[in-house]
Amino acid sequence: MIFPTALVLLVTAHFGPLNTSVEHAHTTLDVQANVKLVIYDVADLLTRPHVDFEGPKLGEQPHPAPTSGPAQPQPPSSESDPSGAVSDGGRATSNAKLLEALVSKYITPKLERPAETVAATHHGSLFANLRPEQHEWLRKFLDEQRQFGGLIEVEARAFRVERGTLQKLGVDSSSMLTGEMERGVFLDRVAKLRPAAEEINSPRLIMFPNQRAHIAVTTQISYVKDYSIEVVEPGQKQVVVPKIGVIREGLLVHVRPTPMPGDVVALEFTCETADVLRPISTQSVRLEAGSEREVEIALPEVDIAKLTSTVLIRAGTSVVVSLPTGPGERELVVLIKASRTTSAATSPEGK
Amino acid sequence: MTSHNESSHTDSGHTDSSRNEFWERVNAALDARRDPLEDARVQQLLEREPDLLDELAALQLTLSATRDVTHSASLAHAPARRRTSAFVGWAALAAGFAAIVVAARWNAPEPRDANATHPAPLALAPLFAPIPPGVLLELRATFTRTSPSGVRIEHVDLVESRSSVERRELGPQGQATLFAFAHHQPRVRQP
Amino acid sequence: MNSSAQPADEPQLALEARLAAEAPGLRAYLRRVAGVGARSAELDDLAQAVLERALRYRKSYDAARPLGAWLRTIALRVVLDQRARGLHLRESAGTLSHELAAREDATVEHRDELLRVLAPLSEVEREVLVRFHGRGETIEELAAALQLLEGTVKSHLHRARRKLAERGRTGESR
Numbered sequence: 001m002i003f004p005t006a007l008v009l010l011v012t013a014h015f016g017p018l019n020t021s022v023e024h025a026h027t028t029l030d031v032q033a034n035v036k037l038v039i040y041d042v043a044d045l046l047t048r049p050h051v052d053f054e055g056p057k058l059g060e061q062p063h064p065a066p067t068s069g070p071a072q073p074q075p076p077s078s079e080s081d082p083s084g085a086v087s088d089g090g091r092a093t094s095n096a097k098l099l100e101a102l103v104s105k106y107i108t109p110k111l112e113r114p115a116e117t118v119a120a121t122h123h124g125s126l127f128a129n130l131r132p133e134q135h136e137w138l139r140k141f142l143d144e145q146r147q148f149g150g151l152i153e154v155e156a157r158a159f160r161v162e163r164g165t166l167q168k169l170g171v172d173s174s175s176m177l178t179g180e181m182e183r184g185v186f187l188d189r190v191a192k193l194r195p196a197a198e199e200i201n202s203p204r205l206i207m208f209p210n211q212r213a214h215i216a217v218t219t220q221i222s223y224v225k226d227y228s229i230e231v232v233e234p235g236q237k238q239v240v241v242p243k244i245g246v247i248r249e250g251l252l253v254h255v256r257p258t259p260m261p262g263d264v265v266a267l268e269f270t271c272e273t274a275d276v277l278r279p280i281s282t283q284s285v286r287l288e289a290g291s292e293r294e295v296e297i298a299l300p301e302v303d304i305a306k307l308t309s310t311v312l313i314r315a316g317t318s319v320v321v322s323l324p325t326g327p328g329e330r331e332l333v334v335l336i337k338a339s340r341t342t343s344a345a346t347s348p349e350g351k
Numbered sequence: 352m353t354s355h356n357e358s359s360h361t362d363s364g365h366t367d368s369s370r371n372e373f374w375e376r377v378n379a380a381l382d383a384r385r386d387p388l389e390d391a392r393v394q395q396l397l398e399r400e401p402d403l404l405d406e407l408a409a410l411q412l413t414l415s416a417t418r419d420v421t422h423s424a425s426l427a428h429a430p431a432r433r434r435t436s437a438f439v440g441w442a443a444l445a446a447g448f449a450a451i452v453v454a455a456r457w458n459a460p461e462p463r464d465a466n467a468t469h470p471a472p473l474a475l476a477p478l479f480a481p482i483p484p485g486v487l488l489e490l491r492a493t494f495t496r497t498s499p500s501g502v503r504i505e506h507v508d509l510v511e512s513r514s515s516v517e518r519r520e521l522g523p524q525g526q527a528t529l530f531a532f533a534h535h536q537p538r539v540r541q542p
Numbered sequence: 543m544n545s546s547a548q549p550a551d552e553p554q555l556a557l558e559a560r561l562a563a564e565a566p567g568l569r570a571y572l573r574r575v576a577g578v579g580a581r582s583a584e585l586d587d588l589a590q591a592v593l594e595r596a597l598r599y600r601k602s603y604d605a606a607r608p609l610g611a612w613l614r615t616i617a618l619r620v621v622l623d624q625r626a627r628g629l630h631l632r633e634s635a636g637t638l639s640h641e642l643a644a645r646e647d648a649t650v651e652h653r654d655e656l657l658r659v660l661a662p663l664s665e666v667e668r669e670v671l672v673r674f675h676g677r678g679e680t681i682e683e684l685a686a687a688l689q690l691l692e693g694t695v696k697s698h699l700h701r702a703r704r705k706l707a708e709r710g711r712t713g714e715s716r
Contacts, residue, residue: 060497105488172623173509173594174487175479182479266488301498310488319482323492374707378700382681388618391611397618401575402711404618408625409710410703416656417676480627484587509594 034131035115040138043124045145046095048208055214055254058274059304061246096120098210102258103128105310106266108137140261148209150341152257152265156215157187157202157335165196166322166331177318177335186320186335197333200251206341209259218250221276223298227287240287240295247302249274257338263315265338271323272306273332305332313338369396373403484510560609561596568592568613575621588624592617629710659709667702670695 100120104111109131111117116134120126128138161169169189177183190197203215225245229238251273258266277300284294307323318337373396380387387393387407397403490509495502504517572588573580580588595616596603603612660668669688673679681699685692 059495170479172481172591173598174482174490176482176486177479186479299499301496304493304495304497306493306495307491308493309490311482312486312488319487320479321482321490374700374704378696378703381703382696382699388615388622394611394614394618398571398574398614401577404575404621404625405629405710406707407710408622408629410707411622412626412629413656413659413706413709414671414675414703416659417672481591507597509597510590 035113035129036132036135037127037129038135040126040128040142041124042096042099042120042126042142045099045142046092046120046122046124048095052094052212053214054212055252056216056218056248058218058248058250058252058272059302061220061248092122092124096122099126102210103138103141105268106141106258106260107134109134144259144261145209148259148340151206152209152259153339153341154205154207154213154255154257154267154269155202155337156205156253156255156269156271158200158251158253158271159190159197159333159335160200160330161193161197161322161333162330165193166333168193169197169320169333171320171322171333174319174321177320179316183318183335183337186318201253203253205255207255207257209257212254212256214252214254216250216252218248218252218274221247221249221300223247223280223300224296226297227285227295229287245298245300247274247276247300249276249302253334259340260312263340265313265315265340266310267313267336267338268310269334269336270306270308271332271334272304274302274304277301277303307332307334311336315339366400369400370403372396373400377407561593561613564609564613565589565593567610568617571614572617572621575618588617588620591620595620625710659706662705663702664698667698667705670698671702671706674699 097120100118103118103120103126107118107130111130111134115129116131117129118126118138119128126142128135130138166173169186171186177186190199201215201217205213205215207213223245224242226243228241228243230241231237232239251271253272254270256268258268260266280298280300282296282298284296287293287295305323307321309321311319311321313319313336316339318335320333320335322334323332373393376390376393376396377387380390380393397407487510492507492509494505494507506515506517569585569589572585572592576585576588592613596613599616603609660671663671666688670684673684673687674681679687681692681695684690684695688695690698
């Protein structure tokens, strides 16, 4: 939404000290290469439900692993109450930061000059110092976020392929598959190349726009990383207590889809794999100086490969991305497809 | 090296002798099932006559399709044919079909020894189109190897074409005693 | 089992530094190869594709071999792939890759398309080409099977290849 100049002045007058800075900035920026300040009302976008599911961390775990269970959504701010509910203020702040990040990331033309800035407040205002063409993009982008009332389905199929297999699949390093036929050809080739190519996982996520979700296919490995000697009562006995380390290995996929004008979905995704090199080497150590008693500790090595990508996917199109040759002998290939659904399962607000 | 003291010009401006030499070398490489692009003289001739790339591309495309379709026609077990049955062989090719099979590249995929001579089944360009730059906004990879002696992290940015390596080693007491960082940016984009 | 990464670090860092130094020359080389009509943005994309492929396959680089030669080979492959892909798209537009409904139909169309492309060849040229490149038979085997001299087989093979290459030169594909 575009606020006319008069309303901009009204808003700045209401906010006191901001009045001076906005006017000043507006005046100053006017003389700089066609940049203009516009304040957009985005309060409706900041109050939508938005919970980012962060997912587990791969590799060495910082603390002993809790009992197994589903990943819990992280509260978007520290303002959550003990019951686990998220306060509106916290949600708005988080959504404001997210909106600001999305605009900065996707705006076209890109933000290039120091004067071109975007800032969102949790009160529901988006301050944008932009060129006219950037403002035009921003209006369309905000309209799209408002008008999109459905869900986004993301399908991420992960494959491990032997080195040299990628080209046999018809892919260079990353490719675009147009239509279901090409997608079918790709999957057919994967099937024919087994065991040189094998599918790890094919999760399908249905999510709200701009929500971050993840799929984790992991296992945990425990190992003895060290020992300590503790004295226990009664009897001042010394006991040897092993210190346990935990490594989580497997596959982790994060996605965040953003609806864009023109029936396009911007998809930000991360694929991460962790592998413990086997066999795990061990080392004998003495419990304490002067002691003849030796114990064995494990010295695991962990390889973590992480691919981060952002693509603009048009309806019916799939993209294939791959991790380039890493320390291991296999490459990770991910086939991603995103499509809008016309599902009636809309947000609780009923939009 | 072949001498080019005498030459005649075609309508397109190419020298016949360069073209002939090019195809002599390409044919020799293909007969030996080697990658013609590995021939330094072929590279020179392509640089001198870039239009030859179009011809080579057309040939590559057809030969790869030939491999694909022939494999799918299940001719692997067909007996060798006499010359008089050439038409029959052609008919067998035309008659059979199966699902699309794999195509390989000029070179053996992932050559580990650059000097090795691999039999080079002719190959097709990647079947699927690359993601256009305006569609692929970012593509980064990070490799981390964690071991008791330290951490090695390698970053590769495949859109900006740059990479860096970071290494931290642990001393006897577990503190970081060496920190090595290297960052190289082959900047490609021109203003 | 200690990490074996350390010995490989120095050569790898040296390679990446050399790739960075080669970037300007690479672009100039691509301009010569891609043709005078290549736009700056296209050259940028090609150079990026070359460096990406060089980084991807860096472990296949033999340090004893001149880096420039290795990069030129990669650059030619990238340009060649681009030309082949363009030719494929032009020839199949509206018929082959993008409008077929089923994989089985795609295979049939590939076969028919191949028949059309090979039609300018004589029977013996087709036979020799398909059996050599399609079935992997050797020249000796073909000579025995077709009761020809090996030199004659080669001649047919070479002529067939030249005829097929003409597609990229004539107006058929443009």
